[in-house]
Amino acid sequence: MNKNKQQNKMSLKVITRVSFYYEALLKLDLPGDSYISSKKLEEITGVSCNQVRQDFFYLGISIGKQKKGYHVEKLFHALRKVLSIDKGASVIVVGAGRLGRALSEYKLFKVRNIQVDALFDIKEDLVGTVVDIKGRKTPIYHVDKLGEYLSENPNVKIALLTVPESCAQEILDELVELGIKGVVNYSPRILKLPEKTKAVQLVNDSIGASLYKVVYQTYHRK
Amino acid sequence: MNKNKQQNKMSLKVITRVSFYYEALLKLDLPGDSYISSKKLEEITGVSCNQVRQDFFYLGISIGKQKKGYHVEKLFHALRKVLSIDKGASVIVVGAGRLGRALSEYKLFKVRNIQVDALFDIKEDLVGTVVDIKGRKTPIYHVDKLGEYLSENPNVKIALLTVPESCAQEILDELVELGIKGVVNYSPRILKLPEKTKAVQLVNDSIGASLYKVVYQTYHRK
DNA sequence: TAGATTGTTAATCGATTAACAATC
DNA sequence: TAGATTGTTAATCGATTAACAATC
Secondary structure, eight states: OHHHHHHSOOOHHHHHHHHHHHHHHHHHOOOTTSEEOHHHHHHHHOOOHHHHHHHHHHHTOOOEETTTEEEHHHHHHHHHHHTTOTTOEEEEEEOOSHHHHHHHTOHHHHHTTEEEEEEEESOTTTTTOEEEETTEEEEEEEGGGHHHHHHHOTTOOEEEEOSOHHHHHHHHHHHHHTTOOEEEEOSSSOOOOOTTOOSOEEEEOHHHHHHHHHHHHHHTOO | OHHHHHHSOOOHHHHHHHHHHHHHHHHHOOOTTSEEOHHHHHHHHOOOHHHHHHHHHHHTOOOEETTTEEEHHHHHHHHHHHTTOSSOEEEEEEOOSHHHHHHHTOHHHHHTTEEEEEEEESOTTTTTOEEEETTEEEEEEEGGGHHHHHHHOTTOOEEEEOSOGGGHHHHHHHHHHTTOOEEEEOSSSOOOOOTTOOSOEEEEOHHHHHHHHHHHHHHTOO
16 A cells, blocks of 8 residues: 555655655764654654654655654665655756856755766857866766767756756757756746657746745735 | 735745746737736646636736736736835845856846845955946955845845855854845755744745756656 | 654645636 | 636635554
């Protein structure tokens, strides 16, 4: 029964909470053989302990011990698995401007098993250079080379889109054409997937969304 | 009746959709005196026309004309008002590294009435320099000057936090102490508001959240 | 043992979808 | 007029919260 549940597709809200649980473990850095309770997770993440247990139940994570909580290392691996980062994920960044390079060196990637393998741009003075991500040199290629690169690196399924708003849709269409399976669009322009396209995941503009949220909330607090 | 509804606090989901409607208008760039239907908004944003009308109803935006739709200019101003960017919003960026500077020149700000007034950092070689945001020179001050700056610029109520994960909590505490009312935390570390604090809005890590989402969805598609 | 904490079900709450009268 | 589209209510759906027996 739990097995089945684990296979279900989580809503995006669940994913966000799961990433919070995972971040909580990273933050606390407890010994692997210690235990953490749903109450403690509530304290760190702000998610209620009832919600935590409900989520674990839904995900088929039933490793809790009464009176103790969840075995830290087991939970750690379970959450990694749920987030699909247990084997690591390789991504490319398209658009090697400030935002693109900033994302490439973003802490999240290094510590959390998500890795930027290459950047792409059209500017000739960027192409051929490398971005030094804590000693690891990541190349910048010309956008023309996207097709070649993706066929040589079939493990790369995700692209982060940091090109100017004006050409974002065009590049997205090309990425989809070339077989990319997931895209985060960091431009504020809302992009659309080509009609026929199935099974490509698009997350639109997270940066703008959180900005609007905080502006709204700040000017509307009681 | 509608008046009251407008005053209610929107959920974050509504805000996101409203920002989509707003972005749709920006993208289409229709003549101000033309009309746009909920069906057309569905086409651009992916939000169903029923949801669009439900949202407008909830927000007290009842400016629709049967058979035509919503007057573009009226709708534009109504949405701006809802998003609280009709008068413009000034923010500061704390942490003038790559991410901080990238955000400072992010298109969203320029086109959408959100403005970065200043950056702050502790690195002596950054302090005193300026970031050139399309001709507008934005200064970088030392973090020590935060208190002074905020008391001289009481209109600034929002800070974007782009400092290293390791000192993010410390800086957040300081910002709250100094009276900041809204913070977007771009570090993956989950931050907490000081216990007693009321009425400070915190949005945690949008970048990491969307990454986790796309990774999950990509590796779990049917 | 008594207290704490899980796993799980049921109750509540909120958000989305569907439906349709009104009407331009 | 007929068709399209709104505003609004009601029905449905999904997500969160509450409750509690089981048990370590």
